[in-house]
Amino acid sequence: MVIGVVAGVVLAGLLVLIGLFKLMWRVAEPNEALVISGSAHKTEGLGEGMGFRIVTGRGTLVIPGVQAVRKLSLDLNETMLSVDCVTQQGIPLRVKGVVIFKVGDDFVSIANAARRFLDQQKMMPERVHIVFAGHLRSIVGGLTVEDMIRDREKLTGQTRAACGTEMEKLGLIVDSLQIHEIEDPTGYIKNLAMPHAAAVQRDARIAQAEANRLATEAEQTAQARMAEATRDSEILQAGYQAERDKAAAAARQAGPLADAAARQEVVVQETRVAELEAHRREQQLQADVRKPADAQAYEKRTLAEAERDARISAAQAKARETELAAAAEATRVKTAAAAEAQATEARGVAAAKATRATGEAEAAATQAKGLAAAESARAAGLAEAEAIKARAAALAENQEAVVAQQLAENWPEIVAAGAGAFGNVEHMVLLNGAEGMSEMFAKALTMGGTGLGLARQLLSSMNQQGAAGQSAESRNGRAAANGHAVPAGAGEVPAARIPIADGDGDADRS
Structure with a gap:
């Protein structure tokens, strides 16, 4: 009986230890970072006395009631840009694009993002839109419409470079910035394209006329060849018809002979x-x-x-x-x-x-x-x-x-x-x-x-x-x-x- 009681006590102790371990053990998913606060910790690259610890891609022990654990998502986020700008020429434009960003994978970026967005992760797209909208207006104001149309990559590069420092302070990195469309309410871009369109239309008409001339010449040549081919075909057909008539006559002569032979064979068989x-x-x-x-x-x-x-x-x-x-x-x-x-x-x-x-x-x-x-x-x-x-x-x-x-x-x-x-x-x-x-x-x-x-x-x-x-x-x-x-x-x-x-x-x- 004593042995049974001891075994029960040991088993209960093991179960309690297992329960406490599961309660204290936390594991970070590949797309998230654990931010553990409640005691002084030393994290590589962050210095001492930061007051919280960052864990990514592994498990760690957390003391319930003493330490607090919160998660920071490392997934991609996107924000749609629709910014009204004015060019160097004073022409109003509307620039539309998309920014794809995320929290940086290093501890410094995670720490900066945790300090700013840990409880406001849903506000990240709005904050990023504000940052990119201001810099995009500033950059478009120093460019002409022709520069934006001919070299859209220049606009994208200057915008990313201007926002890079601020995004780094926020603990965010830009994976992709794409300018989808440039709207022109005044029709400047359309008028700018009209001379080129007229020249293209003129060249198209000239090319069409030249093509029609060449097609007519080709058609006449083809008709002449068709007539020649028709003549040769009729001559060949006449020769073939003569051969067919000859063969038909031979067949008509062979028919009665074949019928007679067939009838003779039929009589024999009958x-x-x-x-x-x-x-x-x-x-x-x-x-x-x-x-x-x-x-x-x-x-x-x-x-x-x-x-x-x-x-x-x-x-x-x-x-x-x-x-x-x-x-x-x-x-x-x-x-x-x-x-x-x-x-x-x-x-x-x-x-x-x-x-x-x-x-x-x-x-x-x-x-x-x-x-x-x-x-x-x-x-x-x-x-x-x-x-x-x-x-x-x-x-x-x-x-x-x-x-x-x-x-x-x-x-x-x-x-x-x-x-x-x-x-x-x-x-x-x-x-x-x-x-x-x-x-x-x-x-x-x-x-x-x-x-x-x-x-x-x-x-x-x-x-x-x-x-x-x-x-x-x-x-x-x-x-x-x-x-x-x-x-x-x-x-x-x-x-x-x-x-x-x-x-x-x-x-x-x-």
Whole structure:
């Protein structure tokens, strides 16, 4: 606890010392001087017993209550001069200017200024104006207007020299003295300038006239040169026009040739585009029509064959089942008859009945076999009728696919017929090489395209015959179901003859 108290006391003492130091320590700014009064001090250059101390640019200790500290500004000050003067010639003038001054940086100047302006620093510009106004009137009174106009620096120098001693006593120095304007209420300066202005105006008019003459001569010379240049230009233009006309004529002659060449190139490109378009359409037909049609026809044909095979299998299974049932029944009857015959033979009285029973059993077996055969024939007929119906429906829905399939199957013969168109040609001249040969062969093959219409007509007739065949097939199926025999080929559609166009456009192949 004692240590804490001692530490607190020490800390409080330090704080008091710091506070007293801050209270006693004063620092002078670069643009000010501290004037410390209250005790005798010795300042360099000022002698002893002055009664105050001057501090600039550093700090110093001041005893509060014993010494007083005041600041003296070392900043620049200015005062505007506007002084009414009379020259040596008796001409009244008003001189306007500005004086820039400040307190001197040496201790003597600071001491002189402190004694005179320490409490009246705002009065400095007014005091300086009074000093400069008196000396300026005195100096202007000894000069003429011409001297003031021609040598304004002389007026400035004499004024600064005359005020220098008084300003030094005040502790001030003049940084700048500028005479801005000299006003002349009587117009003396203006009249003084009129002869010179008239002479200058005369010289200006003479110079302007000379300049106009020279300009006219230059303009005439320039116009002559312009005419000469125009003549040379027109001659050159005529030559250039002749060259242009010649070039235009050549261009007009080259135009039809270029157009013909361009049209020829266009025809060639259009031909190639047509060939590519035909090839594309062929490929598109292969992809969009033939392959889907082949797939659909194959699907329907496969489904019809599967359904037919299923029905035939079912009919055969049923017929087999009936046959086995009849055989079983016949075996049972035969067994019973044999047993009965044995019994009759043993008894000797039932021989006739056993013989009769055996005949009835054989008759029943025969009838069962006939019924099974009839059921099998009926099922086969129904399956064949369904297959024919499915094929007729496929022909009705996909005529284009059937034609395309028939064309694909007979394509070798078509190609042989197209090549036959050139069989009797001994010599052939091709202008475009391999492309010309391909074009001639393609045109020969496309001549067979007229057979497509005949193929469609044939398909229509086949559809009608298919409908008639279906009716006959249904009748045959009913006849088979009733136990009647069906003649071979009665329900089949006659084979279609598809005309194939040869190179001459005639349908000579089926």
